[in-house]
Amino acid sequence: MNFVTKNISWFVTLGAVLLGFSAALLLAAVLGESPSLVATVLIRGAVGSATSLGYSLYYATPLIFTGLAVSWALKAGLFNIGAEGQMTLGGVAMAAVGILASGLPAAVAWPLALFAGFGAGASAGWIVAWFKVRRGVHEVLGSILMNFVSYGIAGLFILNIFRNPSSQNPETLPIGPGFELSQLSLIGGTSPLNVAFVFALVFAAVADFVIRRTRLGMNLRWSGGAPEFARRSGLSIDRETMRALAISGGLAGLAGASVVLGYMHKAREGFSAGAGFIGIAVALLGRGNPWGVIVAALLFGGLQKGSLDLDIDTDKISRDLAGVIQALIVMAVAARPVIEAGLRTWLERRKREAT
Numbered sequence: 001m002n003f004v005t006k007n008i009s010w011f012v013t014l015g016a017v018l019l020g021f022s023a024a025l026l027l028a029a030v031l032g033e034s035p036s037l038v039a040t041v042l043i044r045g046a047v048g049s050a051t052s053l054g055y056s057l058y059y060a061t062p063l064i065f066t067g068l069a070v071s072w073a074l075k076a077g078l079f080n081i082g083a084e085g086q087m088t089l090g091g092v093a094m095a096a097v098g099i100l101a102s103g104l105p106a107a108v109a110w111p112l113a114l115f116a117g118f119g120a121g122a123s124a125g126w127i128v129a130w131f132k133v134r135r136g137v138h139e140v141l142g143s144i145l146m147n148f149v150s151y152g153i154a155g156l157f158i159l160n161i162f163r164n165p166s167s168q169n170p171e172t173l174p175i176g177p178g179f180e181l182s183q184l185s186l187i188g189g190t191s192p193l194n195v196a197f198v199f200a201l202v203f204a205a206v207a208d209f210v211i212r213r214t215r216l217g218m219n220l221r222w223s224g225g226a227p228e229f230a231r232r233s234g235l236s237i238d239r240e241t242m243r244a245l246a247i248s249g250g251l252a253g254l255a256g257a258s259v260v261l262g263y264m265h266k267a268r269e270g271f272s273a274g275a276g277f278i279g280i281a282v283a284l285l286g287r288g289n290p291w292g293v294i295v296a297a298l299l300f301g302g303l304q305k306g307s308l309d310l311d312i313d314t315d316k317i318s319r320d321l322a323g324v325i326q327a328l329i330v331m332a333v334a335a336r337p338v339i340e341a342g343l344r345t346w347l348e349r350r351k352r353e354a355t
Contacts, residue, residue, distance in 0.1 A: 012340045013287060013333060017299070020329030024321060033316045045309035046302035054188020057197050058258065060301025062087065062272070064200035065255035066279025067286060067293035068207055069121075069248045073139075074288045075211060076244035077224030082143030083252035084276025085150030086124045090117035091256025092154045095267035098175025098260075099162055109178035113261055114199070114254060121253020122246045124150055129245035133238045139245065147276075158269050170269040181262035194262030201294065203251065208290040220244055252276060281330045300326060 025035035046056045066083040073080035093116040104112065128146050131137040162172040181194040211217035222230040223240035231237060259271045282300055286292030307322030 010287075012343065013285065013292075015339075016332035016335075017285070017329055019332045020325055023328045024325040027324065028317055028321065031316050033314055038310070038314060038317055038321070041309050041313045042303065042306035045306035049189065050187070051189035051191045052305060054184070054191025054193035056298070056302040056305040057188060058191055058193045058263070058301070059304045060297040061193075061197045061200050061258040062255035062275040063279055063282050063297035063300055064204060064294055065257075066252050066276050067282030067297050068204060068290060069250075069252035069255075070280050070283035071286065071288040071290065071293055072207065072211075072220075072251060073244055073248040074283060075217075075220050075224050076240060077227065078139050078241065078244055078248070080125065080128075080143055080245060080248045080252070081140050081280070082124060082128060082146045082150070082249065082276070083255070083279045084272055084274065085143075085147035086121035086249040086252035087255040087272045087276045088154045089124050089150045090121040090250075090253025091260040091271055092157050092172075092267050093117050093120035093253070094179075094256055094260045095172045095175055096157060096162060098179035098265075099173050102176025102179075104176060104178045106178040106180075109176065110181060110261060113175075113179050114257060117253045117256055118250040119253070122250035125245040125247070125249020125252070126242060128249070129242040132245075133241055154267075155269065158267055162267075164266070171264075172267045174266050175261065179261055180265050181257065183262070192263040194258060196258035196262045199254070199257065203254065204290040204294055207251075211290070252279070255279075278326070281326060281333075284330060284333050 021039075025038060028038045029035050045052060047053050066087060069083045069086065070080050094113040097113050097116040098109070101109070101112070124146055125143075128137075128139055128142040131142045132139050158172055159170055164171055164173045181196055184193045184195060184197065187193060211220065219230070219235055219240055222233070222235060223237050223244070227237055230240075255275055256267075256271065260267050264271065278300060282293055282296040285296035285299070286294070303322045303325055307319040310317050310319050310321055
């Protein structure tokens with residue numbers, strides 16, 4: 001009973017995931033499709049082979065970065081809705097550096113590209129923070145509006161400044177070979193899985209260490225969890241807000257590495273594919289914990305890959321079911337505080353009755 005009580009939040013989160021899956025399979029049955037077939041297709045499509053697993057991990061990679069970005073802001077009591085735009089700017093910045101300095105060797109090239117991506121995303125996050133601190137604009141509104149600014153800037157670079165004149169697609173010139181990230185074919189078969197996945201795991205580990213073990217992390221948690229206590233302790237909430245949103249934006253900016261540096265080797269319009277918005281769901285499902293974010297990103301990445309086979313292997317269900325499952329999971333997770341409070345009350349009553 002004590003173990004359940006201590007870990008009740010994780011049990012409720014797991015229950016929310018199972019509830020979302022169950023509701024989606026029930027919907028499939030209502031539409032006339034076999035729930036067992038749908039579940040089998042999803043699982044086989046996500047992890048049925050090395051290539052399938054590789055695609056699942058590839059799709060999960062940007063979600064880890066955007067999930068970490070949203071989680072970092074949440075620790076400071078802030079809600080960053082701008083991860084999509086920050087990822088877009090970061091990816092374009094990586095491509096721009098890869099084009100302008102195409103002759104650099106790999107040892108210098110990809111660290112420089114990652115730095116550029118982080119810096120571009122951090123700049124967008126800092127602008128949102130500046131408007132919040134200096135002009136009182138709520139970060140939700142500011143980050144939503146900044147998304148549109150980011151799309152416009154990215155479009156200018158992709159469609160005009162660095163456009164590839166020999167391609168019919170809206171894309172930039174290719175980056176230099178030193179900027180291309182290596183494929184992880186040993187794990188992912190013929191999928192586009194690349195070392196950006198390893199970078200994502202490393203950044204998650206670093207974020208977890210910083211949050212739990214450093215003064216920066218302590219200030220972050222104080223400013224979000226106990227702002228009045230933080231003020232009385234001499235902590236500047238405004239400074240922490242600007243730093244938190246800048247770091248959050250930087251993490252989101254790194255999300256483009258897997259696509260731009262590891263797969264396309266160029267920036268193409270729309271390359272973010274909604275990963276910034278799905279990162280919000282990943283952060284909520286992972287409860288703001290970096291390791292929880294990884295698990296949630298892997299789940300959503302597997303769903304994205306597995307759902308692609310639904311168009312082929314089922315008659316009445318399409319890949320859109322993955323979006324339905326994600327939405328149902330998020331709705332169930334959103335109701336977690338109410339469920340958790342009721343469950344805690346029931347467990348305490350049972351404990352009193354037992355004594």
